[in-house]
Amino acid sequence: MRMNSLNLQNTSPQSVVSEKQFTVSTTSVSHVQLACSQQYCAFPLNGNDLCIWNTKNSDEHAIVLKGHHQLITAVTLRYGTDSCLVCSASRDYVILWNIDECKKSIQRGGVPRGLVIGTVLGEVSYLGFQHDRMMVAACAGNKIFILNAEHEEILAELTGHLGSVTAAEFLEDNLIVSISEDRTFKVWDYHKESLMYQSSVLSAFPLLSLYIDVENKQMITGCADGQLRVFSLLKEHQFRCVCQTDLQKEKIRFSRKIGDAHRYEKLDELKYESSKTSVSERKADDTMDSSLPVLSMQKWEPSPEENENSLSGISRRLWIGSSTGLLLINIANLEIEAVLNFKDYEGLNIQLAGSCSLSSSMGYKTFCLLSSMFGNQISLLEIDNHGLRKSQQCELSFSRSHHNLSIVSSGPLLTSSPLCAKDCKKPASQKNDNSIIICKPGSKNMVKDQPLVFHNKVKSSGYSTAPRMKMFSPKTNIKKTSEPSKVKKNSLSNLGKDYPLNALAPSILHKQISLVNKPTAVCCIQYSGDGQKLACGLADKSLMVFSSSLNGDPVVFTGHDRAVNGLSWSHDRNLLVSSSEDRTVRIWNARNADPALVLGKEIFSKPVRFPQFYYMDKFILLSSGAEFQLLKYSLDDCKDEIKRYMKKNVCETIQKFQMATAMEITGLSSVNDFYSYIVLSAGSDRTLEIFDLNVGSSVAVIPDVHSRAVHQICQNKGSAFSTQQPEAYNLFVTTAVGDGLKLWDIRNLRCVRRFEGHINRCQPCGVAISPCGRFIASGSEDRCAYIYEMRSSTYLQKLQGHRDSVINVAFNPSSAQLTTATLDGKLQIFAC
Numbered sequence: 051m052r053m054n055s056l057n058l059q060n061t062s063p064q065s066v067v068s069e070k071q072f073t074v075s076t077t078s079v080s081h082v083q084l085a086c087s088q089q090y091c092a093f094p095l096n097g098n099d100l101c102i103w104n105t106k107n108s109d110e111h112a113i114v115l116k117g118h119h120q121l122i123t124a125v126t127l128r129y130g131t132d133s134c135l136v137c138s139a140s141r142d143y144v145i146l147w148n149i150d151e152c153k154k155s156i157q158r159g160g161v162p163r164g165l166v167i168g169t170v171l172g173e174v175s176y177l178g179f180q181h182d183r184m185m186v187a188a189c190a191g192n193k194i195f196i197l198n199a200e201h202e203e204i205l206a207e208l209t210g211h212l213g214s215v216t217a218a219e220f221l222e223d224n225l226i227v228s229i230s231e232d233r234t235f236k237v238w239d240y241h242k243e244s245l246m247y248q249s250s251v252l253s254a255f256p257l258l259s260l261y262i263d264v265e266n267k268q269m270i271t272g273c274a275d276g277q278l279r280v281f282s283l284l285k286e287h288q289f290r291c292v293c294q295t296d297l298q299k300e301k302i303r304f305s306r307k308i309g310d311a312h313r314y315e316k317l318d319e320l321k322y323e324s325s326k327t328s329v330s331e332r333k334a335d336d337t338m339d340s341s342l343p344v345l346s347m348q349k350w351e352p353s354p355e356e357n358e359n360s361l362s363g364i365s366r367r368l369w370i371g372s373s374t375g376l377l378l379i380n381i382a383n384l385e386i387e388a389v390l391n392f393k394d395y396e397g398l399n400i401q402l403a404g405s406c407s408l409s410s411s412m413g414y415k416t417f418c419l420l421s422s423m424f425g426n427q428i429s430l431l432e433i434d435n436h437g438l439r440k441s442q443q444c445e446l447s448f449s450r451s452h453h454n455l456s457i458v459s460s461g462p463l464l465t466s467s468p469l470c471a472k473d474c475k476k477p478a479s480q481k482n483d484n485s486i487i488i489c490k491p492g493s494k495n496m497v498k499d500q501p502l503v504f505h506n507k508v509k510s511s512g513y514s515t516a517p518r519m520k521m522f523s524p525k526t527n528i529k530k531t532s533e534p535s536k537v538k539k540n541s542l543s544n545l546g547k548d549y550p551l552n553a554l555a556p557s558i559l560h561k562q563i564s565l566v567n568k569p570t571a572v573c574c575i576q577y578s579g580d581g582q583k584l585a586c587g588l589a590d591k592s593l594m595v596f597s598s599s600l601n602g603d604p605v606v607f608t609g610h611d612r613a614v615n616g617l618s619w620s621h622d623r624n625l626l627v628s629s630s631e632d633r634t635v636r637i638w639n640a641r642n643a644d645p646a647l648v649l650g651k652e653i654f655s656k657p658v659r660f661p662q663f664y665y666m667d668k669f670i671l672l673s674s675g676a677e678f679q680l681l682k683y684s685l686d687d688c689k690d691e692i693k694r695y696m697k698k699n700v701c702e703t704i705q706k707f708q709m710a711t712a713m714e715i716t717g718l719s720s721v722n723d724f725y726s727y728i729v730l731s732a733g734s735d736r737t738l739e740i741f742d743l744n745v746g747s748s749v750a751v752i753p754d755v756h757s758r759a760v761h762q763i764c765q766n767k768g769s770a771f772s773t774q775q776p777e778a779y780n781l782f783v784t785t786a787v788g789d790g791l792k793l794w795d796i797r798n799l800r801c802v803r804r805f806e807g808h809i810n811r812c813q814p815c816g817v818a819i820s821p822c823g824r825f826i827a828s829g830s831e832d833r834c835a836y837i838y839e840m841r842s843s844t845y846l847q848k849l850q851g852h853r854d855s856v857i858n859v860a861f862n863p864s865s866a867q868l869t870t871a872t873l874d875g876k877l878q879i880f881a882c
Contacts, residue, residue: 065437066390066434066437066438067390067431067432067434069397069430070417070431070432071103071108071429071430072399072427072428073095073112074425074428075094075095075096075097075426075427075428076096077096077097077426078421078422078425079093079404079405079421080422080423080424081404081405082094082125082421083124083126083175083176083177084125084405084406084419084420085125085126085127085136085407086105086127086407086408086417087127087129087417088410089105089106089129090103090104090105090127090134090136091103091105091127091407091409091417092125092127093419094121094123094138095114097121097122098121098122099118099122100114100118100122100136100147101115101428102136103430105409105417113152113153113162115138115147115162115164116161117164119142119143120141121140121141122138122139123139123140123173123175124138124139124175124177124188125177128179132150133150133151134149134150135147135148135179135199136149137167138177139188140174141170141173141174143166143168143169144168144169144174144186144188145164145165145166145167146164146199147162147165165201167198167200167201167202167203168188168195168202171195172191173191174188174189174190175189175214175215175216176188176189176216176218178219179199179220180199181220184198185205187218187219187220187226189214189216189228192209192212193208193209194207194208194209194215194218194226194228194238196226206240206243208226208228210245210248211228211232211236213230213233215230216229216230216257216260219262220262221237224240224241224242225237225240225246227269228260229257229258231256231257232256233252233254233255233256233257234257235252235257235260235271235281247289249289254275255273255274255277256273257271258344258345259346260272260347261348263349263381266366266381267282267283267284268282269281269283270347270368272346273343275341276296276298276344277294277296278294278295278379278384279291279294280843282844287844291806292806292807293805293844294384294806297342297344297370297377297379298341300384300385301342301377303386303754304385304386306753307753307754308442342372342374344371345373346405346408347368347369347370348407348410349368349369350367350368350416351410366382367379367380367387369408369410371403371408372403372406373403373404373423374391374402374403375389375391375392375394376390376418377389377390378435382803383801384804385801385804387439388438388439388442389442390438398431399422399427400420402424403422403423406418410435414436415434418433419431455728455740455780455796456728456780457721457726457765457780458776458779458780459724459725459744463744464744464745466745467743467744467745467746468746469665469743471682471702471704473682473684548771548773549769549772549863549864549866550822550866551824553866555820555825555847555882556847556867556881557849557880558880559849559879560867560881561599561600561878561879562876563876563877564876565594565604565875565876566588566590566875568875569873569874571588571613571857571873572588572589572857572871572873572875572877573587573588573589573857573858574614574816575859575860575869575877576617576860577861577863578623578640579623579723579769579770579863580863580864581598582623582864583595583596583598583619583623584596584598584860584869585617586877587613587617588875589613589614590613591608591610591611592607592614593606593608593626593628593638594607595643596877598864598865598867600879605643607628607645609636609648610628611630611634612631612632613630613631615629615630615657616629616658616661616662616672618662618663618722620667621667621722622667624639625638625639625640625646625663625667625685626638627662627663629657629658629659629672630658631657633650633657633658633674634648634651634654635649636649637683637685646685647699649701654674655674656714657674658672658673659672659715659718660672660673660678660718660719662719663722664720664729665722665725665726666722666724667722668682669683669704670683673718676712677706677707677715679703679704680704680706680743681702681703683699683702684699684701685699686698686699707731707741709731709733709748710737710748711733711735711737712734712739715732715733716732716760717731717738717761717784718731718763719764719765719782720765723769727743727744728741729743730763730782732755732760732784733759734759736753736754736755736758736760736786737751738755738760738784740796740799755792756784756785756786756789756792757786757789758786760784761785761786761814762784762816762817763782763783763784764782764783764784764785764817764818764819765783766781766782768821769821769863769864771821771863774823778823780795780796780797781795781796781802781819782794783817783819783826785810785814785815785817785828787812787813787814788810788811789810790804790805790806791806791826791828791838792804793805793826805826805838805843808829808830808832808836809830810830813829813873814857815831815857816829816857816859816871817859818859819861821861824839825840825846827870829855829858830855831855831856832855833850833852833853833854833855834848834849834850834852835849835852835880836849837849837868849868852870853872853876854873855873856870856871859871866881866882867879867880867881
């Protein structure tokens with residue numbers, strides 16, 4: 051047996067891998083279960099010998115234990131209260147060894163002896179310890195034997211898999227879970243020797259590895275084709291799949307992100323031509339291994355510093371061992387954070403692994419025990435976690451700002467900021483109602499005259515009757531009173547109650563109505579800031595405003611020529627802004643459904659989307675094509691019936707902002723309930739760009755946000771009835787067709803959690819965050835709405851009762867209720 055310690059020179063500037071131990075066996079140990087921990091690692095040597103290395107002290111002589119007469123096929127380790135136990139299995143015996151006692155026996159010149167706990171069980175492919183009790187699960191063929199680790203006794207024999215069992219691990223409450231080459235997993239009660247749960251066929255490839263996350267009550271399975279699946283172990287969840295990812299695709303995406311980040315660093319204005327992207331680089335990514343078998347998984351133990359910087363307090367990362375290298379993946383969002391390819395490090399004796407075992411210690415060091423795929427080599431690697439992550443450290447989002455981004459404004463408003471724009475100048479004369487003035491930078495004011503239109507209180511004389519000599523009849527019967535004016539019913543100070551922060555998620559269907567007589571899609575819905583009104587934009591060109599209880603007749607706003615694709619309430623709840631596919635934007639008086647201002651087709655060459663009031667109603671934001679515009683408006687609030695037709699309503703374009711690479715903006719979001727400089731914009735090229743309107747430019751770009759273009763950005767805006775920590779407002783959610791939901795933190799520009807469970811394959815289903823910041827609601831194509839808890843990756847409630855796809859959702863800002871809108875034009879209210 052030959053051993054050495056070899057320091058490797060990485061192709062990167064800093065070496066992160068060292069080969070601590072190396073040996074060659076007389077027989078192959080490929081596809082044999084290996085065992086590795088922070089203190090010891092164990093593997094078969096020369097067929098039927100068990101070799102143990104001290105991982106911390108490479109100078110210590112290896113311990114070779116003899117007792118098996120046939121080839122050892124599985125090895126596992128377990129740390130007890132005062133000793134380390136090793137269990138090895140072959141066709142003849144399953145033997146339990148106490149390493150400390152074996153070392154003492156060798157020092158005394160004796161022969162180490164183990165305890166036989168199983169005899170002639172067959173070819174054992176996997177061994178698993180029960181950590182609380184002295185039991186061992188031995189997987190042989192399609193059977194699972196539960197062995198007593200204190201003496202030779204078979205406690206239970208579980209049979210039911212149609213293929214060879216590849217792994218089995220103990221759960222709580224006398225349960226054990228097993229995976230098999232039949233592509234299913236089963237949950238057993240080994241005390242009763244009965245089957246508790248059986249999954250459907252999960253894949254076309256066998257399941258190879260299994261990991262139990264005890265703290266988070268989750269089970270993770272690895273497949274031969276690189277598919278990673280996370281299942282919930284909570285009883286009420288019935289072992290449902292929480293999320294799934296393709297490691298090969300994530301690995302390619304990780305490589306491209308690194309390349310994109312380097313390209314962004316070379317651009318001064320974040321603008322570059324996508325055609326200049328190196329074709330060879332793309333081909334290099336596509337030539338990666340077509341398969342990525344998951345050979346082993348091990349939790350990454352973070353350092354205290356990592357835990358402090360983690361959003362949830364505990365960093366949930368997992369080491370994935372594969373035949374070509376190692377991956378460090380974040381379980382919360384299923385994104386790869388580091389990649390170690392064996393072939394990238396010169397001097398490694400094993401470039402292609404057949405078996406792998408991993409162990410991590412407090413974030414600093416990771417040990418990896420490998421056996422060669424086609425040879426007889428066994429190698430122990432020591433990996434510097436900090437060095438690996440630092441060598442690949444690139445901000446997968448490119449930020450040009452020198453300070454941490456924050457949704458809540460933390461600095462003073464700059465004098466050069468476009469937000470310092472002065473109020474619109476009203477024209478000296480105004481000929482007609484609802485006229486528009488658009489002031490482009492560097493050009494004179496252009497007055498766009500509109501036809502003269504009078505409303506029901508003042509009618510035109512027309513042409514079929516004689517002209518009216520008396521046009522206006524002022525009101526003369528107004529009763530004067532000295533009583534003080536009453537507080538408006540929709541005043542925030544009159545509502546009295548705060549949002550119930552500890553309320554349960556809305557789940558009980560309270561009311562359901564149809565908006566129109568025939569099926570009509572509800573394109574957008576939004577509550578007013580006081581929670582008293584609900585506005586709905588429909589595909590039939592109209593806009594309706596209901597009371598929050600959906601009682602009474604709605605107020606109907608008409609004027610658009612095509613479907614209403616976006617709407618937003620003003621902070622004072624007196625105005626509504628809406629956009630349509632007819633390339634117009636209208637600002638409405640919410641009280642009388644009159645259009646206070648109309649921006650016509652001659653202004654926008656492409657459809658207008660995502661209109662919203664911004665900066666406490668001082669501006670309007672909207673997108674058209676690949677740019678979004680900052681508009682300054684001024685509405686004449688004159689209430690004189692005689693002079694009403696002389697109102698001077700104007701609007702100016704303050705500045706236009708172009709996305710760096712996108713051909714079209716597919717999502718736009720900003721906060722209007724408090725002062726914020728940040729605007730989030732998503733593009734058709736799957737990027738998300740962050741603009742700081744205080745400096746008037748883009749400050750960060752996040753590439754490859756989803757596998758498809760984002761169709762909605764939802765920020766945690768809270769409400770006037772709830773109180774959250776200032777840091778909570780830095781969270782926002784993105785959603786894309788076919789790629790679930792992602793929760794982001796603008797402070798580090800990273801995805802912190804991923805949510806899956808709802809179906810979103812074709813329709814752009816909407817998403818909403820509750821005012822308390824605890825829940826996320828999402829529409830779904832399976833005629834349900836889903837509610838996720840912010841700190842859990844699986845859904846909390848599945849709201850049924852819909853007759854069509856749920857395409858929009860909205861939380862009431864003042865009470866614990868959720869409104870859903872379907873494709874057939876129905877609204878449903880769910881309450882606690």
